[in-house]
Amino acid sequence: MAPSAILESRASVELDDYIIDCAWSPDGRSLAVVCSEGTVHLCEFGERESCVHELGMHALGALAVAWQPGGARFASAGQDGTTAIWDAGAHRGEHVRFRPGRSVVEALAFSPDGRWLAAASGRVVALWSTEGERLHEFAPAEGVIAALAWDRPGRDLIAATKGGLLAHRIEPPRFTTRRYARPGACLTAAPSPNGKVLATGTQDGSVHFWYLSSGRAGEMRGYGTKVQLTAWSSNGRYLATGAGADVVVWDFAGKGPEGSRPLQLCGHTERIETLAFQPGGPWLVSGGRDWRVMLWLPGRATTPVDVQLGDAEATVARFSPDGRFVAVGQRNGRLAFYALLPP
Amino acid sequence: MSPAARIPVTVLTGFLGSGKTTLLNRILTAQHGRRIAVIENEFGEIGVDHQLVIGAEEEIFETSNGCICCKVRGDLIRILGQLLKRRDRFDCVLIETTGLADPGPVAQTFFLDEDLREQFVLDAIVTVVDAAHIEEHLDVMDAAGEQIAFADVVLLNKIDLADEAALQRIERRIHAMNAPVRIFRTLDADIPVDRVLNLGAFDLERALATDSSFLEPQYPFEWAGVYAFAPGRHELCLAGAVCAHDHEAHVHTHDGGLSLAVLEAPSADASGLEAQIEPAVRVFAEESVLPDSTATIVPAAHPWRLPTAHDHTHWTLRIERAGTYAIFCEHAPGEVGLRVAGAGHVAERHFRSHHHDGEIASVGITDRRPVDRQKVNDWFSDLLQSRGQDIFRMKGVLDIRGEDRRYVFHGVHMMFDGRLERPWGAGERVSRLVFIGRRLDRAGLEAGFRSCLA
Known part of the structure; x- marks a missing residue:
């Protein structure tokens, strides 16, 4: 029997500008949102009423936002080359702002314990406290850092760059780096939640992965275009990848995906911009330039379980930490909240 | 998205000192009503009102398919991707490259990345050259020739620093490499913005059709003139100029001199010249001959090689029979100062020569x-x-x-x-x-x- 579940629209707020990125607070009550003109917002999301506070700016545009795990602060980065830490609690507003390097900061990632913020500026990655103190700066990579992600224990920080993935091991005061090399440009950094695999999508239209226990590498080709989205299911079984309008899911159960046929999830008609797996659950959400948000259950169906039509291109979709809600940002500045109602 | 809705991109190349930055500043400050997103090769060197200026650190990605020429600019992929999120703020994009940059990776970026290919269109590559130095650059640097070869538009800038003969010589040399390119002469890079921006895919058909000279095959000579000669000795002068751009690859160049051939022509007009083109190609295929100590040349089935030493600039052309003759010359008379004393040509033609500039x-x-x-x-x-x-x-x-x-x-x-x-x-x-x-x-x-x- 086909699975059934729906995304039920609950609320929306209007920010009037292309939504670049958003991040949920750990309690699932607030969202930090950054827009292309550079505004930084805090959206408080209630069942009856939602409100928006504009906290500040990044001149020339914002690029990324990340919420501190277990905390009441979040970080944003922009074209102005600065990273700002914002207070979302009683003293709402800018807490501290610093300039991590000469270049624009394109990627931010908090360690799972919330202590360190990793910020990538050009070819350099550094670790910062939420007070703006620098703990460590790693040696410059071969190319600009395209993405950052922590593994679940918070021991390794994975950076995607030209020529491969860099796994920075953080055991203060020791900092070491291991390189997972492949030619070409890596666009995403995706350590599996079960700690077994590192994966990356590439500019050349392929997915590369490494089994961490053996070091064995593998590759999946056949994409028509660059693979700019990767997302693991929370149990580490499925790796969802996005390239153009295609959502392709690889099953890492058993002997792994090599030589297997992937699950091709058919539904979007234009480029997908965002992919997110449910924390602690099996559901996958995608959103794209076809104005649609789709709900999927990989392994059970290759057609969408539910489709929601927005009123503009979907640019970002994020599950709440409890997996019960999805926030979807759109090109026209609308931020919509959906409840995921399982069967 | 329909092709018409794609955002036009102009790529600006040119050596340091060519006037590239002057052009960029003009474009940014001129009142042309266009909103331009500029991607510079460095951070915020110029502060400009109302325009979006973004610094880029050149980063070349090689693709992993093993082809060494498939290089793209990774930084541009990211920056242009970000720009798409603000696309209602600008009408076109201008990318400045570093002085010595090979334009290939920039241009290829718009082909290799599917997203960019859908959203942007490479409108034109504009190369700024310094009239006073481009010949020297072409002689010694491959990058100069490549920047010209890639161009849709060349701004021949600083024309006050070169004379008319030099400008014509440069223009011929540029066209010899890149036949359909449009060349504009400028002072201080002063040019209407619509000559360089948003050319509408540079109206390809018009560009291809305007100058039909690129349809011609290339010749081992650049110029021919038809003369009417009486029997006797005629003085042939070279103005002492050493050929400005000899190239080792040229089969007729042995010693930095000049090759020419003298053929009888059937009539003293353009058709007489045309009739002798093919025979002249055959003559030029022969080994050239140095005149003997009398410095005398005659109509012959081989080219003559005239060394262009400074102390020897006068030659004797001996004509046995009155009639019309065509002189085919490796270089144009303006370049080498060739003239026949007391005789002017009655018809002439310039040819595309095949031997210049790294075989481009x-x-x-x-x-x-x-x-x-x-x-x-x-x-x-x-x-x-x-x-x-x-x-x-x-x-x-x-x-x-x-x-x-x-x-x-x-x-x-x-x-x-x-x-x-x-x-x-x-x-x-x-x-x-x-x-x-x-x-x-x-x-x-x-x-x-x-x-x-x-």
Whole structure:
């Protein structure tokens, strides 16, 4: 029997500008949102009423936002080359702002314990406290850092760059780096939640992965275009990848995906911009330039379980930490909240 | 997205000191009503009101398919991706490259990345050259020739620093490499913005059709003149100028001198000259001969080699029989100061010469017969695989059999983009192609095209 579940629209707020990125607070009550003109917002999301506070700016545009795990602060980065830490609690507003390097900061990632913020500026990655103190700066990579992600224990920080993935091991005061090399440009950094695999999508239209226990590498080709989205299911079984309008899911159960046929999830008609797996659950959400948000259950169906039509291109979709809600940002500045109602 | 909605991108190249930054500042400050997003090769060097200026750190990505010429600019992929999120704030994009940059990776970025290919269109590559120094640069640096080979528009800048003969010589040299390029002479890079920005895919057909000289084959000589000579001795003068741009690759250059041939012509007019072109090509294929100590040359079935030493600039042309004669000269008279004392030519013609500048040249093809789409695809595919490294640019319009619309294509190295565009009007159907590259095989390209005829 086909699975059934729906995304039920609950609320929306209007920010009037292309939504670049958003991040949920750990309690699932607030969202930090950054827009292309550079505004930084805090959206408080209630069942009856939602409100928006504009906290500040990044001149020339914002690029990324990340919420501190277990905390009441979040970080944003922009074209102005600065990273700002914002207070979302009683003293709402800018807490501290610093300039991590000469270049624009394109990627931010908090360690799972919330202590360190990793910020990538050009070819350099550094670790910062939420007070703006620098703990460590790693040696410059071969190319600009395209993405950052922590593994679940918070021991390794994975950076995607030209020529491969860099796994920075953080055991203060020791900092070491291991390189997972492949030619070409890596666009995403995706350590599996079960700690077994590192994966990356590439500019050349392929997915590369490494089994961490053996070091064995593998590759999946056949994409028509660059693979700019990767997302693991929370149990580490499925790796969802996005390239153009295609959502392709690889099953890492058993002997792994090599030589297997992937699950091709058919539904979007234009480029997908965002992919997110449910924390602690099996559901996958995608959103794209076809104005649609789709709900999927990989392994059970290759057609969408539910489709929601927005009123503009979907640019970002994020599950709440409890997996019960999805926030979807759109090109026209609308931020919509959906409840995921399982069967 | 329809092609018309794609955002036009202009790529600005040119050596340090050519006037590139002056042009950029003019474009940014001129009142032209366009909102331009500028991607500079450094952080915020120029502060400009109302315009979006973004610094970029050049980062080359090699693709992993093993082809060394498939390089793209990773930083541009990211920056342009970000710009798309603000696309209602600008109308076009201008990318400045560093002085010595090979324009290939920038141009290829718009082919290799599918997202960028859908959203942006490479409108034109504009190369600024310094009239006072470009000849020297072309002689010693491959990058100078490549920047010209890639260009759709060349600004010949600082024209106050070169005389008319030099400017003409430079223009011929540029056209010899890149036949369809449009050249504008400028002072202080002063040019109406609509000559360099948003050319509408540089109206490809007009560019290909304007100057039909690229359809001509190339010759071992650059100039010919027809003279009426009485019997006797005529004085041939070279103004002491050493050839400004001799090149080792030239088969007729042994010692930095000048080759010329003297042939009888059937009439004292243009048709008499035309009739002797093919015979002159055969003459130039022969080994050249140095005049003996009397410094005398005569009409002959071989070219004469005149050393251009400073102490020897006068030669004697001995004519036995009154009549009309054509002198075919390796270089144009303006360049080498050639003249015949007391006699002016009654007709002349300039030719495209084949021996310049790292063997960079253009091959043009025009044909009124329709082509078969599948055959064209196969041919391009083979051609780009085998010759892509040497083909800097290719562009054209094809009349595809059974198709009402023009098939418009362009390519950079092995990257290719083609689409059906406007419908043909009555009587307009004609295919025009041009290839610009190094060591191009004209006969092979022509044969390849013929194999595609429907």
